[in-house]
Structure formats: structure tokens, C-alpha cells
Amino acid sequence: MKNQLDFEKPIFELQSKLEELKKHPEAHSLGVSFEEEIQKIEAKLAETRKQIVSNLTAWQRVQLARHPKRPFTLDYLQNTFSDFSEIHGDRLFAEDRAMVGGFARLGEHRVMVIGTQKGRDTKENILRNFGSAHPEGYRKALRLMRLADKFGLPIITIIDTAGAYPGIGAEERHIAEAIAVNLREMMLLEVPTIAVVIGEGGSGGALGIGVADRVLILENAYYSVISPEGCAAILWKDRAAAPKAAEALKITARNLLELGLVDEVVPEPLGGAHNDPTAIGATLKQLLLNHLGELQKFPAAERLKQRYNRFRAHGHFVEKQPSPQPAAA
Amino acid sequence: MGTTTFTKKTLGLENGEPAVTPPPAPTAETTFVKKPKLAAGKSKKREIPEGLWTKCKRCSTMVFDKELDENLKVCPHCQYHFPLGARERIHSLVETCSFEEMDAEMLSADVLQFTGISTYTSKLADYQKSTGQKDAAITGIGRIGEHRAGLGVMDFSFLGGSMGSVVGEKLTRLIEKSTEKGLPVIIISTSGGARMYEGMFSLMQMAKTCGALAYHAKAKLPYISVLTDPTMAGVMASYATVGDLIIAEPGAMIGFAGPRVIKDTTQAELPPGFQTAEFLLDHGLIDAIVPRKEMKEQLIEYLDYLTVGMKQAAAAG
Numbered sequence: 001m002k003n004q005l006d007f008e009k010p011i012f013e014l015q016s017k018l019e020e021l022k023k024h025p026e027a028h029s030l031g032v033s034f035e036e037e038i039q040k041i042e043a044k045l046a047e048t049r050k051q052i053v054s055n056l057t058a059w060q061r062v063q064l065a066r067h068p069k070r071p072f073t074l075d076y077l078q079n080t081f082s083d084f085s086e087i088h089g090d091r092l093f094a095e096d097r098a099m100v101g102g103f104a105r106l107g108e109h110r111v112m113v114i115g116t117q118k119g120r121d122t123k124e125n126i127l128r129n130f131g132s133a134h135p136e137g138y139r140k141a142l143r144l145m146r147l148a149d150k151f152g153l154p155i156i157t158i159i160d161t162a163g164a165y166p167g168i169g170a171e172e173r174h175i176a177e178a179i180a181v182n183l184r185e186m187m188l189l190e191v192p193t194i195a196v197v198i199g200e201g202g203s204g205g206a207l208g209i210g211v212a213d214r215v216l217i218l219e220n221a222y223y224s225v226i227s228p229e230g231c232a233a234i235l236w237k238d239r240a241a242a243p244k245a246a247e248a249l250k251i252t253a254r255n256l257l258e259l260g261l262v263d264e265v266v267p268e269p270l271g272g273a274h275n276d277p278t279a280i281g282a283t284l285k286q287l288l289l290n291h292l293g294e295l296q297k298f299p300a301a302e303r304l305k306q307r308y309n310r311f312r313a314h315g316h317f318v319e320k321q322p323s324p325q326p327a328a329a
Numbered sequence: 330m331g332t333t334t335f336t337k338k339t340l341g342l343e344n345g346e347p348a349v350t351p352p353p354a355p356t357a358e359t360t361f362v363k364k365p366k367l368a369a370g371k372s373k374k375r376e377i378p379e380g381l382w383t384k385c386k387r388c389s390t391m392v393f394d395k396e397l398d399e400n401l402k403v404c405p406h407c408q409y410h411f412p413l414g415a416r417e418r419i420h421s422l423v424e425t426c427s428f429e430e431m432d433a434e435m436l437s438a439d440v441l442q443f444t445g446i447s448t449y450t451s452k453l454a455d456y457q458k459s460t461g462q463k464d465a466a467i468t469g470i471g472r473i474g475e476h477r478a479g480l481g482v483m484d485f486s487f488l489g490g491s492m493g494s495v496v497g498e499k500l501t502r503l504i505e506k507s508t509e510k511g512l513p514v515i516i517i518s519t520s521g522g523a524r525m526y527e528g529m530f531s532l533m534q535m536a537k538t539c540g541a542l543a544y545h546a547k548a549k550l551p552y553i554s555v556l557t558d559p560t561m562a563g564v565m566a567s568y569a570t571v572g573d574l575i576i577a578e579p580g581a582m583i584g585f586a587g588p589r590v591i592k593d594t595t596q597a598e599l600p601p602g603f604q605t606a607e608f609l610l611d612h613g614l615i616d617a618i619v620p621r622k623e624m625k626e627q628l629i630e631y632l633d634y635l636t637v638g639m640k641q642a643a644a645a646g
Contacts, residue, residue, distance in 0.1 A: 034625050163568075166586030171604060174614045176585040180570040183539035188547070203523075203532060204566040204585075211536045225523050225532040225563070236447035236523065249528045250441050259440070261529050311540050312501065314533035315494035316440035319432075 002146045005063050007052055011271060014045045049271040056220070058252050059243035062228055064220040065199045066162075069274040069325065071281070072131075073100055073115035073158045076198065079281020080288065081113055081156075087147075090139040096166070099128040099137030099209075101144040101177050106156065107289050112148035114141045114209055120201075132165040133198075138178035138208050139276075142185055154192040154292055157209040162227065164205030179208035186211035187311070190242030191294035192303060194288060196266070197221045198273070201251075213307050214291045215261070218280070219268040223261075224251040261314065264291075341620050360462055366386050395467040401621045410558060410578050410621055411454050414460075415467040415484035418517060421482065423471035430469040432502060437495045441528050449526035452488065462487045463497040466518070470512065474629035476636065479507035480529040485559070493524035497534025500568060504541035504552075513551040513632055513638065514542075518569040522562025535567035544569055549642075550637035552630060556583050556606065556615070575615045576629055577606035578624075583615075 004012050011054050018041045021034050056064070065068070077084040081104035089095045101114035116133055119125030137190035140159070150157050160185075186209075187191065193212035201210070201223030217223060231249060232241035251257070253265045266284055295303060382391045386408035397404070397546075402411040402422055413421070419428055436453075443449040457463065465487040471480050483490045483502045500516065507514045523531035545552060554572030558566075559582035566585055577583060584604035592599060602608045609615045619627045 036458055148451055164593045167598055168591060168595065168599065168603070171584050171586065171591070172612050173614075176565040177570045177614065179537060179566040179585075180535075180568070183536050184543045184571050187536070187540040187543045204535065207532055207535060208566075211540070223529060225528055227527055231525050237446075241646070245445070248441065248443050248445060249525070251528065256529060261533065271587070293346075308540050308544070309535060311536045314537060315498050315530055316438040316527070317494045317498055318436040318438050320434050320527070 005067065007056070007059070007060050008309050010048050010311075011045065011052065014041055014048060017041055018045065031169070046270065050273075053220075053271055054063065057226065057243065058222070058246040058249075058255075061220045062200075062242075062246050064272045065222050067199075067272060067274050068120065070199055071273050071277040072120075073117045073160055073175065073198070075277055076115075076281055076284060077104060077113060078160060079278055080285040081111075082190070084113070085088040085107075087144060088140075090136045090143055091122035092136070092139060094134070094136045095136050096129075096137035096140055097127050098131055098161070099140055101141060101154070106292070108173050109289075110153060110155045111292075112144055112155045113158065114155065115198075116161035116205075116209070118160060129165060131161045132163060132202075132205065133161065133208075134165050134167070134170050135173040135175045138164070138175070138182050141209050142178075142182050145182075145186065146178065146187060149189045149191050151300060152191060154194070154295075155189065155212075156288060157193070157195045157248065158197035158210060159195060159197045159201050159206045159210055159223075161202045161205045162200050164208065166175075179204050182208045183211055187308060189313035190300040192292060193307070194291055194295070195283065197223050197262075198284075202227060206243075211307075213295050213303055213310070214288060216264050216266055216284075216291070217256060217262045218266045218273060219253050220272050222246075222251040223251055223253075223256055224249050252289045304305050340470070355466070383411075386411075403621050408620065409581065410580060412558065413621070414486060415462070415482040418482045419469075419471070421621075422473055422515075424473070424495055428469050430467065430472035431506070432499050433463070433470065435463065435495050437493055437527070439526070440494075440530060441526070443526045443528070445526075451593060452608050456487050460484070460486045464499075465492070466496040466499050468499045470503075470506070470510075471495060473515070473625065473632065476629065476632040477512055478632065479503045479512050479514040481514070481586060483517060483519045483564075485519040485521075487615045488524065490512065490518075490520035490525035490564075491522065491531075492520055492534050493527040493531050494522075494534065496520075497531075500538050501534075501541045504538065504545050508541070508545045508548050508550060511548070511550060513553070513635065514524065514545060515553045515555065515628060516568060516572075517555040518555045518564050520560055520562075520564035520569075523566055526597060531586045532563065535563055538568040539571060542568055546571075546573075551632065551639075553631055553635075555619075555624070555628075557581050559583065561585070561587065573619075573635065576617045576619045576627070577609065577615050579606060579618050579620055581606040583609055610624065 021038050053315035084104040104113045115133050116261045117128050118131035119128040145155055146248055161225045185196040194214045197212045197217040199221050203225055227245035228242040229239045231245035233239045257265050269279045273280040381394045385404040387409035390392055390406045403415045439449040462484055466483045468481045481503050504514055552572050554569050554575045556577040561571050561584055582604055588599055606618050610618055
């Protein structure tokens with residue numbers, strides 16, 4: 001079976017066994033009923049899923065976050081939002097299909113949704129540039145954010161990217177500037193803003209649409225300053241050390257919550273979001289509605305202050321040396 | 330050659346060190362020929378009596394160190410700009426005794442308890458010892474010509490100028506204080522990017538510094554960003570690129586993604602001079618290239634223009 005991860009194997013084995021049993025007629029020619037057996041396997045399947053998912057390593061979660069069947073931004077636009085009306089282009093240079101955005105409904109709310117979009121197959125991935133936006137994507141995102149800000153629409157950004165695109169054109173059209181300006185401008189948006197990391201939160205490319213009043217992350221998503229492979233290549237001199245780097249960088253949803261870097265972890269269906277896109281869509285919808293409701297209680301000035309202080313607080317340092325060290329010259 | 334050329338030993342970290350998607354690759358451009366201080370005991374004893382000579386990385390001329398120092402670490406023959414430490418840089422810009430340093434004692438903390446090939450704590454200790462710096466940035470308020478300004482200067486010699494919590498916090502405090510006091514801000518960058526050892530906290534410094542600059546800009550106060558060799562990745566994708574004016578030293582390597590990563594990802598041949606200050610100027614991405622020796626005068630001139638409105642407002646109210 002394609003699209004299965006190593007650690008998912010026991011699940012798939014049980015699943016195929018189950019399917020085989022179910023294919024048999026109610027009663028076998030020998031008069032044996034499979035009912036009992038099926039129930040046993042189903043129970044075991046649920047147990048296995050639970051066990052595997054609760055014991056995942058950081059690296060395994062990274063793989064889940066990159067799972068080719070994982071719901072992408074446009075899937076959430078169907079399952080969490082409704083009536084998505086896409087708006088294209090940065091009005092400067094191009095339409096970047098790695099970054100989608102437009103009007104949508106979140107329950108009763110009319111909102112602006114902006115997110116990075118990966119492709120499911122090679123053809124789609126070429127169109128979406130594997131979810132890595134060019135400067136035009138970030139500039140389109142900012143254009144849509146300003147549009148939303150002007151007309152009072154809350155902004156939801158959906159993050160799922162390995163990073164901004166490292167290419168010659170991207171550098172020539174100043175990808176660094178596109179991201180930096182977004183960081184600055186998102187801090188000043190007067191409407192409520194929520195960012196959700198649904199899969200990969202790849203560094204500056206993720207943060208480029210990630211400065212918001214609330215930052216949520218899916219249970220098996222990750223958010224990191226550098227890809228585990230990139231970190232491994234630099235610090236371990238070996239990309240194969242990525243699992244170690246993933247651990248050391250503390251990039252899982254749970255790590256980030258503990259470190260106070262995200263506000264809430266969105267629980268995923270057993271085995272990961274790809275096992276039930278509808279369910280995860282509904283869960284996210286409820287959480288977004290909760291956060292949006294809370295944010296709308298504050299006047300804009302108060303929200304801006306809180307947003308500034310939220311990011312202002314990130315960082316750990318020592319103001320003075322704990323004790324004078326006579327050895328240090 | 331029977332002279333003292335000190336090629337900085339690659340600890341494997343300085344060059345590509347800290348990066349935000351994706352790491353800048355170690356390239357010839359970022360490997361510096363560096364001269365240690367005279368006091369540094371490590372230097373091999375050579376036949377040459379008194380003083381040291383440094384071989385210019387670009388033109389290979391042997392330059393007398395005293396001459397190089399007096400020339401602000403610019404090769405007198407080919408104008409190659411050697412790396413300049415933060416202290417020397419500040420000295421070259423501010424009026425004597427006018428610099429009041431802020432947060433001089435702030436130190437990095439190993440919040441993630443990061444262990445790779447070596448631990449973050451030991452890395453920090455090594456660099457503190459070898460550079461005499463507490464971290465990769467020095468901030469403070471000083472006078473440049475007639476202008477009082479917030480000045481933040483990065484130092485590449487400390488962990489590749491990487492931006493962690495200390496760099497982010499120091500710059501944020503500098504910007505906040507400048508906003509409060511109605512002062513211009515000048516930040517002189519040199520960095521491989523965000524500091525991996527602090528994980529997501531490093532990435533957040535990008536948002537933090539840009540947020541502080543958002544309010545500084547809202548108060549209509551000028552911010553000049555100076556890009557020096559090299560300024561890459563997370564620093565480039567945050568405060569270094571949102572200046573009212575963005576200027577660069579000649580030949581500085583400037584970009585977001587490292588050239589090797591771009592090459593590996595795109596399989597394309599990189600254009601000549603790619604990601605140099607001159608390339609950025611030609612593509613309309615920076616305002617001007619300013620040689621180091623003219624930097625102070627140029628900054629004063631820019632500030633003369635950028636503070637016209639502030640002075641009018643002060644006179645009116």
C-alpha cells in the first residue's frame with residue numbers, strides 16, 4: 001500500500017485483515033461466524049492506533065505532518081469553512097498558487113482565509129510549487145490581509161509549508177523583504193487574527209503569515225526554525241541525523257505548548273488528521289469559533305497590545321550572571 | 330608565503346551556522362581570512378619581527394595590520410572589506426565617549442537544553458571566551474555627528490552572528506527605547522540567520538523585532554538598516570529588510586536562502602555576483618552601497634534628511 005509510513009504498518013496490517021474478514025459472507029461454508037473475530041480486530045485496531053500515536057517520536061510526527069494524504073489548506077476550506085471565494089494575485093507580478101486566499105464563512109462569520117497550499121500529486125505539486133511560496137505569495141497574503149483589515153473581516157491564516165521557496169527568482173524579487181514586511185504589518189492589523197499550523201510550519205516561510213493574536217497547531221504538526229534535515233546537515237554534518245535534530249529542536253505541538261509558543265493544540269482523530277479529514281475539520285471549526293469569539297470581545301487597541309506583548313514575551317536569557325565566577329577572567 | 334595568514338578555522342558552524350529556511354551554505358564568500366588580535370596567544374611565531382601582516386582575501390596583497398586597522402579593516406589596495414567587530418564598528422561611527430551601552434550583561438540561556446554534537450552551553454562558553462563578547466549584538470544609544478540615535482551592531486565572530494533571544498531582546502529594547510525617546514535607529518547587521526540552538530524562540534525574535542519596528546515606524550521615526558558581509562536568512566527576513574533606508578557595504582553577501590541550497594533545490598546555475606550587495610542594488614532591492622570609510626558621513630547625511638520632520642514637529646509643539 002502506498003502512502004503509508006513505517007510506524008503505521010501495524011495499523012494497515014490489521015486493516016487489511018479486517019477487510020478480508022468482512023469480505024466473507026456472513027456465515028462461512030463451515031458455519032463459523034466471523035462476527036466475534038471482526039469485533040476483536042476492530043478493538044485491537046483502535047488500541048494499536050492509540051498506542052502508536054501516543055508514543056510517536058518527534059521525527060515520526062514530522063512524517064505525519066508531511067503525510068501525503070494529510071488534509072491541506074483547501075481541504076479545510078471545505079471542511080472547516082464554507083462558501084470559499086478565492087481571490088487571486090499580488091497585483092504586482094504573478095499569481096502564486098502556493099499561497100491561496102479569499103473570502104469564506106466560518107459558521108456565521110464572514111472571514112478572510114489565507115494559507116499555503118501543497119499538491120497531492122506531481123502535477124498539482126508543480127502548480128503549487130510543493131507548498132513553497134515565492135515573494136508574490138507573501139505579497140498576495142499581505143494584500144488580502146490589508147483588504148480584510150480595511151473592511152473589518154477577521155483573518156485566519158493556515159500554515160502548511162516546508163518553507164519559502166529557495167530560488168533565484170525568489171531572491172531577485174526579494175523574498176526576505178516580502179516576509180519581513182508581513183511580520184511588521186501583521187503586528188498592526190486591527191481585526192482579530194488567528195494562525196493555525198496544520199502540517200509543516202517551516203521557519204520564516206511559515207512565520208511570514210504567522211503573526212497573529214492566537215497561534216494554534218494541530219497535534220501532529222510541527223513548527224520549527226529550520227527543517228530537521230537542515231539542522232542535522234549543519235550540526236551533525238549528516239542529514240540522516242534528522243530524527244535527533246527533530247528531538248533537539250523541540251518542534252512538536254506538545255513541546256511548543258509547553259514552551260508557551262502556541263496557544264492551543266488541536267487534537268487530531270486517532271492515527272492522524274488524514275484518517276478523518278471531516279472530523280478534524282469540524283474540531284478546528286469549533287476551536288476557531290471559540291477563539292474568534294474571545295478575541296472579538298476586546299476592542300482593537302487592546303487586541304493589538306496583547307498581540308504585541310504575546311510576541312514580545314518570547315525569548316529566554318539571563319540578565320546577570322547567577323553568581324560571580326572567579327575562574328572567568 | 331612566509332607570512333602570517335590566519336584563515337579562521339572552520340568549526341563547521343560559523344559559515345552556515347544558524348539559519349532560517351534553508352541554511353546558507355558555506356561558500357568561499359563567507360569564509361573569512363581573519364586576523365586574530367595581537368594579544369591572541371595562539372598565533373604561530375614567525376620570522377617577521379614586530380607586528381603582523383594579513384593577506385587580503387581578494388587581491389592577495391600583504392597588508393600591514395596597523396595600516397589595515399587604521400583603514401577600518403578595508404584593504405588599501407583593492408578595497409576588500411574585512412569583517413569588522415561590533416566594538417570596532419561602534420568606535421568607527423559614534424562620537425568619542427557618547428555611546429551608552431544597554432544590556433551589556435545579557436547572556437543567552439539554553440532553554441531547550443540543546444544537545445547536538447556539542448551542547449549549546451559549551452558552544453556559548455567557547456565563543457564567549459574566544460571573542461570576549463557576551464553574545465552576537467551590542468546595543469546602545471550614542472551620538473553620530475549631531476544626531477543621537479539608537480545603535481545596534483551585530484558581530485559575526487560570535488556564533489556566526491546568529492540571532493537568538495539575546496540578539497532579539499537587545500534589539501527590541503533598543504528599538505522600544507528609541508521609540509520612547511523619539512530617536513532614530515540604526516542597525517548594522519551581519520548574521521547567518523536565526524540561532525538553531527534556541528529553536529522556535531529564535532524564529533520568534535523575527536516577529537518581535539519587526540513588531541517593535543512597526544511601532545517605531547508608526548511614530549514616524551527613521552530606521553536605517555546597514556547590511557554587512559554576510560547578512561542572510563532570518564535576520565534578512567526580518568529587521569534588516571524593513572529599514573526606511575537599506576544600505577550595504579561593497580561586496581557584502583546578502584540574501585535569504587543560502588546559495589548551495591538554492592543550487593540544490595533548483596539545479597540552476599547561479600548568475601554571476603548572485604546575492605552580493607551589487608546584485609541587490611542592480612535588482613532594485615537596496616538603496617545604496619556605501620564604503621565603510623564613508624559610512625559615518627553618509628549616515629549623518631541621511632539622518633540630516635530623515636530628521637527634518639521630527640525637528641519641525643518638535644519646533645511646532
